[in-house]
Amino acid sequence: MKIIKNTLTSYFYANKLTWKVCKKQFILLMLIKLLSAALPVTLIWCTERLIDSISTFITTGGQIRDVLFYFILEVLITLSTFFLQKVSMVVEQKMKDVFKLDFKKNLFNKQQMLPYEMFEDHDFQNTLNRVNANDTKIIQMTNSGVDFFSNIMSLIGILVYLMTISWWFGPLLLVGTIPLIVVQFKFGRKKYELFKFLTPFGRKEYYINDLLNKPNSLHEIRLYSIEDFLIQKWISSYQTSATNNLRILISQNKWLMLTQVIQMVVYFLSGLFAILLILRGVILIGSFVAILQSIHRIQGTLNTVTGSLSDIYESSFLIGDFKRFLGLEEINYSAKKKINKVINLEVSGLSFKYPNSPKYILKDVNISIPQGKKIAIVGVNGSGKTTLLKCLTGLYLTKNAVKVNDIDLEEVDIKSYHDRIAVLSQNFNRYEFTAKENISFGKIHESHKDKEMQEAAIKTGIHSYIMGLPNQYESILGRLFSKGNEFSGGQWQKLALTRTLFRNGDIVFLDEPTSALDPKSELELIESLFNTTSATQSIVFITHRLAATRFADEIIVLKDGEIVESGSHEELIQLEGEYYTLYEHQKQWYSETNIREAEIR
Numbered sequence: 162m163k164i165i166k167n168t169l170t171s172y173f174y175a176n177k178l179t180w181k182v183c184k185k186q187f188i189l190l191m192l193i194k195l196l197s198a199a200l201p202v203t204l205i206w207c208t209e210r211l212i213d214s215i216s217t218f219i220t221t222g223g224q225i226r227d228v229l230f231y232f233i234l235e236v237l238i239t240l241s242t243f244f245l246q247k248v249s250m251v252v253e254q255k256m257k258d259v260f261k262l263d264f265k266k267n268l269f270n271k272q273q274m275l276p277y278e279m280f281e282d283h284d285f286q287n288t289l290n291r292v293n294a295n296d297t298k299i300i301q302m303t304n305s306g307v308d309f310f311s312n313i314m315s316l317i318g319i320l321v322y323l324m325t326i327s328w329w330f331g332p333l334l335l336v337g338t339i340p341l342i343v344v345q346f347k348f349g350r351k352k353y354e355l356f357k358f359l360t361p362f363g364r365k366e367y368y369i370n371d372l373l374n375k376p377n378s379l380h381e382i383r384l385y386s387i388e389d390f391l392i393q394k395w396i397s398s399y400q401t402s403a404t405n406n407l408r409i410l411i412s413q414n415k416w417l418m419l420t421q422v423i424q425m426v427v428y429f430l431s432g433l434f435a436i437l438l439i440l441r442g443v444i445l446i447g448s449f450v451a452i453l454q455s456i457h458r459i460q461g462t463l464n465t466v467t468g469s470l471s472d473i474y475e476s477s478f479l480i481g482d483f484k485r486f487l488g489l490e491e492i493n494y495s496a497k498k499k500i501n502k503v504i505n506l507e508v509s510g511l512s513f514k515y516p517n518s519p520k521y522i523l524k525d526v527n528i529s530i531p532q533g534k535k536i537a538i539v540g541v542n543g544s545g546k547t548t549l550l551k552c553l554t555g556l557y558l559t560k561n562a563v564k565v566n567d568i569d570l571e572e573v574d575i576k577s578y579h580d581r582i583a584v585l586s587q588n589f590n591r592y593e594f595t596a597k598e599n600i601s602f603g604k605i606h607e608s609h610k611d612k613e614m615q616e617a618a619i620k621t622g623i624h625s626y627i628m629g630l631p632n633q634y635e636s637i638l639g640r641l642f643s644k645g646n647e648f649s650g651g652q653w654q655k656l657a658l659t660r661t662l663f664r665n666g667d668i669v670f671l672d673e674p675t676s677a678l679d680p681k682s683e684l685e686l687i688e689s690l691f692n693t694t695s696a697t698q699s700i701v702f703i704t705h706r707l708a709a710t711r712f713a714d715e716i717i718v719l720k721d722g723e724i725v726e727s728g729s730h731e732e733l734i735q736l737e738g739e740y741y742t743l744y745e746h747q748k749q750w751y752s753e754t755n756i757r758e759a760e761i762r
């Protein structure tokens with residue numbers, strides 16, 4: 162009972178969605194299917210009449226007009242069937258296209274409303290993967306439903322026709338169908354469960370495929386000769402999916418064979434019964450042929466009907482995923498306080514651990530960032546620097562620990578906060594669009610401000626490179642598309658930094674902004690950055706290069722998620738602690754002499 166209720170709920174839900182998006186195509190499809198449903202029984206009736214009129218014509222010299230009439234009618238019905246089939250294919254395709262467009266738009270919108278941290282969770286990624294399959298599943302469910310009803314109507318028509326000859330055909334044919342329905346339902350559920358189990362394998366295949374296709378990843382793969390290893394991994398994932406899919410197909414077909422045998426027995430019994438009727442003179446030869454034709458058609462239609470039922474049942478699970486996804490709690494922007502300008506950012510007693518991870522990555526961190534303050538965060542790998550940045554920028558929210566303008570970040574409309582900050586992350590994006598677009602993404606609504614963009618590009622030192630490109634700022638970057646121009650790693654980083662500067666945030670967060678730059682460019686850039694930011698603009702930057710930290714008002718040293726030292730460059734050097742040790746290791750790289758030598762070279 163519960164199965165039927167759930168399936169029906171999902172089915173009506175799918176229909177409601179389809180109706181909302183593509184009413185016109187939906188109505189048209191239903192009309193076509195309605196017409197198609199009436200055709201089989203008409204054809205059977207016509208065949209019966211044709212044979213009877215031929216037989217009358219031969220035996221008693223009846224009218225040739227009748228024979229020709231039924232013959233032409235039969236041809237017309239057959240042609241109409243083909244015609245409706247083709248039109249319905251086009252309508253279905255159009256319906257799929259319209260629906261997919263709307264579905265994807267809604268999905269993207271929903272994704273935007275979900276907290277960032279969800280996207281780092283693999284279970285969420287699996288669900289998202291299955292939800293993405295829903296665009297076709299919802300339409301398929303609607304179409305299967307229309308097919309189901311159309312076939313049921315056609316079945317009823319044929320059954321009623323058969324039962325007017327003898328009511329025995331009804332129960333006989335229906336009993337033969339029950340095993341088929343049971344098998345189709347059983348495998349509908351199994352197929353969904355298998356799909357769920359195989360989702361991570363599918364994602365892995367997709368990931369490896371991407372690694373092997375994209376020039377950025379292929380570069381290292383070629384040089385390390387790990388193609389074979391990766392291909393092997395892909396094969397193993399693929400084989401798991403293929404083997405399991407084949408196994409379920411074999412198992413389903415074994416059961417379907419059994420139901421087929423039962424159906425054949427029913428078919429022969431019905432045939433024998435029809436022979437009995439003709440021998441007793443109850444029916445004519447035309448009715449006999451029509452009975453056989455009806456039984457044959459019923460069997461075919463029953464297979465389609467139960468197949469549609471199984472599809473609807475299987476899809477209902479996926480639609481369950483989709484409904485759960487839509488029900489996920491969204492970030493509530495409207496109920497939150499808007500930020501028009503960041504006056505100060507205060508971190509007090511921030512302790513943080515990632516979801517599904519037992520270990521605290523940040524422990525009791527306290528930082529004060531008033532307007533205009535320049536802070537450098539240093540520490541060895543894994544000490545929690547990037548995690549701290551994620552908390553400061555509101556990608557991860559922690560109750561009462563991070564306050565902007567004395568308001569808990571959890572209470573703040575996070576979009577309004579993001580509008581006021583500029584972030585360059587360690588894994589910045591390389592957009593394979595034009596140079597101008599790459600920079601304008603920093604402030605997309607002000608993409609017409611060419612002068613500001615160029616000023617930012619001059620600051621980071623990328624302007625001269627861009628001017629050297631064939632179409633200057635309109636040149637396409639990267640190698641993926643035609644007429645693309647590849648940048649070096651450092652040039653891409655300068656471009657990403659330009660994007661961040663163009664954004665002109667109240668606070669600029671930089672996660673290792675100079676990691677790909679040569680020492681000379683690095684020093685020049687950091688100096689220019691600090692000299693040209695306004696007095697009210699704050700900077701928080703993470704770096705491993707300690708030559709850059711001397712420009713900061715305060716340096717924070719993180720170790721195992723705790724602030725172990727903080728102060729100016731001179732204060733920390735005098736302290737001779739963690740910072741001093743790190744600085745001593747790097748000192749020689751940054752001595753004035755080395756830089757000058759590098760310049761001469």
Ligand SMILES: Nc1ncnc2c1ncn2[C@@H]1O[C@H](COP(=O)(O)OP(=O)(O)OP(=O)(O)O)[C@@H](O)[C@H]1O
Pocket residue numbers: 281515518522540541542543544545546547548549
């Ligand atoms: N999404 C995540 N889920 C679980 N643990 C994470 C996640 N991101 C980072 N970590 C863990 O948090 C710890 C700190 O990582 P984080 O990236 O903040 O260090 P970091 O100081 O920026 O390091 P690096 O200098 O290498 O960039 C690491 O041990 C890492 O394994």
